[in-house]
Amino acid sequence: xxxxxxxxxxxxxxxxxxxxxxxxxxxxxxxxxxxxxxxxxxxxxxxxxxxxxxxxxxxxxxxxxxxxxxxxxxxxxxxxxxxxxxxxxxxxxxxxxxxxxxxxxxxxxxxxxxxxxxxxxxxxxxxxxxxxxxxxxxxxxxxxxxxxxxxxxxxxxxxxxxxxxxxxxxxxxxxxxxxxxxxxxxxxxxxxxxxxxxxxxxxxxxxxxxxxxxxxxxxxxxxxxxxxxxxxxxxxxxxxxxxxxxxxxxxxxxxxxxxxxxxxxxxxxxxxxxxxx
Amino acid sequence: xxxxxxxxxxxxxxxxxxxxxxxxxxxxxxxxxxxxxxxxxxxxxxxxxxxxxxxxxxxxxxxxxxxxxxxxxxxxxxxxxxxxxxxxxxxxxxxxxxxxxxxxxxxxxxxxxxxxxxxxxxxxxxxxxxxxxxxxxxxxxxxxxxxxxxxxxxxxxxxxxxxxxxxxxxxxxxxxxxxxxxxxxxxxxxxxxxxxxxxxxxxxxxxxxxxxxxxxxxxxxxxxxxxxxxxxxxxxxxxxxxxxxxxxxxxxxxxxxxxxxxxxxxxxxxx
Numbered sequence: 001x002x003x004x005x006x007x008x009x010x011x012x013x014x015x016x017x018x019x020x021x022x023x024x025x026x027x028x029x030x031x032x033x034x035x036x037x038x039x040x041x042x043x044x045x046x047x048x049x050x051x052x053x054x055x056x057x058x059x060x061x062x063x064x065x066x067x068x069x070x071x072x073x074x075x076x077x078x079x080x081x082x083x084x085x086x087x088x089x090x091x092x093x094x095x096x097x098x099x100x101x102x103x104x105x106x107x108x109x110x111x112x113x114x115x116x117x118x119x120x121x122x123x124x125x126x127x128x129x130x131x132x133x134x135x136x137x138x139x140x141x142x143x144x145x146x147x148x149x150x151x152x153x154x155x156x157x158x159x160x161x162x163x164x165x166x167x168x169x170x171x172x173x174x175x176x177x178x179x180x181x182x183x184x185x186x187x188x189x190x191x192x193x194x195x196x197x198x199x200x201x202x203x204x205x206x207x208x209x210x211x212x213x214x215x216x217x218x219x220x221x222x223x224x225x226x227x228x229x230x231x232x233x234x235x236x237x238x239x240x241x242x243x244x245x246x247x248x249x250x251x252x253x254x255x256x257x258x259x260x261x262x263x264x265x266x267x268x269x270x271x272x273x274x275x276x277x
Numbered sequence: 278x279x280x281x282x283x284x285x286x287x288x289x290x291x292x293x294x295x296x297x298x299x300x301x302x303x304x305x306x307x308x309x310x311x312x313x314x315x316x317x318x319x320x321x322x323x324x325x326x327x328x329x330x331x332x333x334x335x336x337x338x339x340x341x342x343x344x345x346x347x348x349x350x351x352x353x354x355x356x357x358x359x360x361x362x363x364x365x366x367x368x369x370x371x372x373x374x375x376x377x378x379x380x381x382x383x384x385x386x387x388x389x390x391x392x393x394x395x396x397x398x399x400x401x402x403x404x405x406x407x408x409x410x411x412x413x414x415x416x417x418x419x420x421x422x423x424x425x426x427x428x429x430x431x432x433x434x435x436x437x438x439x440x441x442x443x444x445x446x447x448x449x450x451x452x453x454x455x456x457x458x459x460x461x462x463x464x465x466x467x468x469x470x471x472x473x474x475x476x477x478x479x480x481x482x483x484x485x486x487x488x489x490x491x492x493x494x495x496x497x498x499x500x501x502x503x504x505x506x507x508x509x510x511x512x513x514x515x516x517x518x519x520x521x522x523x524x525x526x527x528x529x530x531x532x533x534x535x536x537x538x539x540x541x542x543x544x545x546x547x548x
Contacts (some may be wrong), residue, residue: 066445069445069449070447070449071445071449089450090448090451091449091451093450095449097445097446097449099442099445101440101442103440103442103446105464106467106469106541107464107539109539116460117446117447117450120450120451120452120456120460121450121451129392136415150541152541163456170450208358
């Protein structure tokens with residue numbers, strides 16, 4: 001495994017309790033602009049798992065991810081990440097964030113973009129150490145030979161790979177991803193998903209993925225949580241029993257097809273407002 | 278064979294880029310030359326008095342006859358423009374940084390800056406002469422009040438248009454406001470800032486001339502005013518020509534600066 005904490009003997013791992021659940025949300029509700037965006041969310045995400053949150057637009061799945069990231073304060077309820085509040089966990093570099101837009105800095109090349117957040121988070125690192133770490137992460141996401149390219153020289157998929165490298169450079173315990181492939185074309189999307197699976201298996205990170213793609217959720221995740229609308233709540237949870245390692249041929253598996261039908265039925269029900277189903 | 282085709286390709290590329298260049302410049306040059314020719318002919322045919330509209334040839338003669346004086350005046354005005362422009366850019370950037378970094382100060386300062394923008398600043402010229410005398414200072418002051426605003430406004434717009442999710446990323450790792458300001462907001466604002474700087478360069482020329490109109494003993498503005506009291510209209514036009522040349526020179530200097538400062542910015546000027 002190529003990923004190692006920068007400080008080999010650092011206290012990082014002692015912060016992580018060796019419980020099964022890395023992330024535990026209990027009774028989380030969020031009210032924004034007098035709207036109940038999330039209602040009474042209970043969510044337990046085991047360490048090292050790959051979990052997808054799927055649901056119709058407006059179900060609050062992105063808000064839930066922001067709550068887990070400590071970017072949105074829940075109105076009631078609590079979230080713990082390895083026993084810490086999300087804000088504290090983020091300060092300890094335990095959370096890596098990837099959004100739909102890569103949001104790279106156009107004046108920095110790929111390797112400097114990849115190490116940018118790490119440089120902010122850990123001021124003790126030298127420029128050379130940051131570059132080395134950035135390069136290592138670019139290689140992990142398959143962009144080892146594009147280190148000196150500026151964002152405008154990269155394709156949308158490559159930019160998103162740099163954004164993933166930037167999140168991984170923090171060596172976070174959990175990767176929170178909000179529709180990271182939503183702006184990409186179907187073919188790029190498939191290969192990005194496959195790359196993400198490989199990164200997940202090599203690094204053992206816990207990944208929480210917000211998506212609106214049924215195929216993507218089943219292809220990648222071990223658990224899928226379906227969110228319903230008005231108010232946003234978890235209506236169903238589905239375990240994906242397909243064995244890892246998976247590749248794109250898994251989409252032709254009869255079990256995959258059965259799961260797609262099952263998840264689609266769940267999603268259809270989730271479009272009904274209120275406590276239906 | 279392949280060598281041949283490469284040569285052809287590069288030749289045709291050269292030809293097409295040359296024709297593109299002439300295609301964009303040629304009509305303007307032709308129109309300019311035609312205007313000068315018509316001007317010359319009209320003045321001669323209708324025997325228009327030289328102190329109302331001098332013929333282009335008269336302007337050229339005046340330019341040659343007063344070359345030393347005009348060059349000296351150009352140098353003085355250019356110095357005022359350069360100095361005033363630099364002060365405007367520095368002050369404009371400083372105000373923008375203060376407004377963004379210190380929230381309460383920004384909320385106090387920003388409305389006043391906008392309010393001040395509505396003062397007709399050309400009208401301040403006599404007051405500046407009263408306060409600072411006839412030297413360089415009143416011109417710098419006038420250029421400053423005219424030219425800092427586009428710098429401040431464009432930089433503010435750039436600093437405030439940083440994507441929210443990028444700020445979320447920075448906040449999540451505990452970045453300070455100062456780090457966000459200098460690592461993200463300021464570099465992100467540079468393309469906007471350079472656009473504002475180009476406007477400031479043009480306004481600086483206006484500020485210098487107005488300052489010289491209000492009271493000066495040297496410079497192109499002084500020459501224009503002096504020559505018009507002497508009814509030496511040809512000299513007025515000669516000085517005007519040099520003012521225009523200065524304006525164009527400062528504008529392109531600002532554009533070259535832009536290319537150096539923000540090489541990553543999209544270039545719009547290449548058709």
